[in-house]
Amino acid sequence: MALSNSYETPAPGFNFDNAARNAALEGLFDGGQTPKPLKTGTTIAGVVFKDGVVLGADTRATSSEVVADKMCAKIHFISPNIYCCGAGTAADTEKTTDLLSSNLTIFSLNSGRNPRVVMAVNILQDMLYRYHGQIGANLILGGVDCTGNHLYTVGPYGSVNKVPYLSMGSGDLAALGILEDGFKADLELSLAKELVRAAIHAGIMSDLGSGSNIDICVITKQGVDYIRPYQESQYKHSRKTKYKYPAGTTPILTEKVVPLKLEVVQETVQQMETA
Amino acid sequence: IGLRSQLKDSVPVAGFCPQGAYGVQDSLRSGFTSVKNDLIPSHPLELSEKNFQLNQDKMNFSTLRNIQGLHAPLKLQMEYRAARQIQRLPFLQSSNLALDTLRNSDECIGFEDILSDPAQSEVMGEPHMMVEYKLGLL
Numbered sequence: 001m002a003l004s005n006s007y008e009t010p011a012p013g014f015n016f017d018n019a020a021r022n023a024a025l026e027g028l029f030d031g032g033q034t035p036k037p038l039k040t041g042t043t044i045a046g047v048v049f050k051d052g053v054v055l056g057a058d059t060r061a062t063s064s065e066v067v068a069d070k071m072c073a074k075i076h077f078i079s080p081n082i083y084c085c086g087a088g089t090a091a092d093t094e095k096t097t098d099l100l101s102s103n104l105t106i107f108s109l110n111s112g113r114n115p116r117v118v119m120a121v122n123i124l125q126d127m128l129y130r131y132h133g134q135i136g137a138n139l140i141l142g143g144v145d146c147t148g149n150h151l152y153t154v155g156p157y158g159s160v161n162k163v164p165y166l167s168m169g170s171g172d173l174a175a176l177g178i179l180e181d182g183f184k185a186d187l188e189l190s191l192a193k194e195l196v197r198a199a200i201h202a203g204i205m206s207d208l209g210s211g212s213n214i215d216i217c218v219i220t221k222q223g224v225d226y227i228r229p230y231q232e233s234q235y236k237h238s239r240k241t242k243y244k245y246p247a248g249t250t251p252i253l254t255e256k257v258v259p260l261k262l263e264v265v266q267e268t269v270q271q272m273e274t275a
Numbered sequence: 276i277g278l279r280s281q282l283k284d285s286v287p288v289a290g291f292c293p294q295g296a297y298g299v300q301d302s303l304r305s306g307f308t309s310v311k312n313d314l315i316p317s318h319p320l321e322l323s324e325k326n327f328q329l330n331q332d333k334m335n336f337s338t339l340r341n342i343q344g345l346h347a348p349l350k351l352q353m354e355y356r357a358a359r360q361i362q363r364l365p366f367l368q369s370s371n372l373a374l375d376t377l378r379n380s381d382e383c384i385g386f387e388d389i390l391s392d393p394a395q396s397e398v399m400g401e402p403h404m405m406v407e408y409k410l411g412l413l
Binding site for chain 1: 317318320324325327368383384386387391392400
């Protein structure tokens with residue numbers, strides 16, 4: 001379809017044509033009934049321990065007051081030695097981490113090395129600052145590289161923080177309490193896993209936006225252990241009966257068959273060459 | 276090459292230049308005018324995204340000039356201009372391979388590679404009009 005009112009092909013990237021229309025629509029709906037984006041309303045946490053980094057997350061995704069996804073995966077793969085937990089708008093965290101992962105894969109194919117965590121953090125910071133917080137992604141990046149074990153957080157406006165333990169999301173205050181209480185430098189693996197589990201559990205219990213299962217991801221020099229789920233929610237319910245009805249449950253009252261009359265208008269035969 | 280098709284190279288003052296002849300709004304093509312629409316873009320990111328590549332280049336070239344003297348950005352800009360001229364006809368999508376290699380954007384993926392890819396756009400512009408606009412005949 002040819003559009004006769006554009007002189008140039010539209011530029012690639014974000015398209016702001018509908019922004020004015022959306023602003024006008026919001027005024028019409030008086031009371032904000034516009035559809036809300038899917039947020040993850042999360043608890044995510046990370047801890048640096050003796051041999052690496054442990055990341056943890058809950059698995060609930062909410063869309064205002066409704067639970068939209070009970071088993072969503074919030075720990076995203078960035079590279080074999082770096083994983084990222086994402087809080088905020090679900091689509092934004094997904095796409096941003098996918099882009100980051102692609103860029104780092106290209107880099108590692110070019111140079112033959114595993115990417116460092118600082119590289120991931122810098123790329124993210126540049127990308128998020130460019131969009132001035134319109135991309136709602138609060139990310140916790142954890143990884144092991146040749147320089148050691150690192151844990152960073154990147155905010156939606158591009159702020160970066162390097163810390164030994166950390167939690168983000170709507171349940172971060174509850175989780176941070178547990179982390180502050182139990183964190184020590186150079187923890188053992190089992191203690192670190194238990195600490196993160198307890199922190200996420202506190203977030204799940206005290207925050208409405210977090211819930212369901214707990215996922216844990218352990219990154220060490222030897223490799224990655226992605227345990228999904230680490231702890232299942234105790235409020236899982238299963239369907240009591242089968243909801244499939246046998247044939248004949250609904251009585252048929254009347255039946256009317258109308259045959260369609262088709263007439264052959266034109267017939268062409270095309271030989272297919274099967275040589 | 277027409278003057279108006281090169282206007283997109285400069286950073287616009289108010290944000291949008293009216294598209295019609297003599298600088299007046301072309302109601303047939305762009306709809307009714309509104310002072311608010313012309314002065315303030317409807318989205319906070321619209322202007323900064325439109326000029327992002329331009330501003331980055333300006334910043335990089337001015338830093339380079341301060342460090343290495345005038346010849347460095349001059350030589351680079353000469354190469355950019357040469358590479359930018361390798362294009363297909365206006366309504367066809369050009370690969371911009373030389374320009375991408377110069378800019379190092381052939382090894383990076385950003386939102387402009389995924390969203391609103393012109394190679395996969397659902398509408399196409401009218402070829403005659405686009406060529407005329409490019410040549411400045413319109």
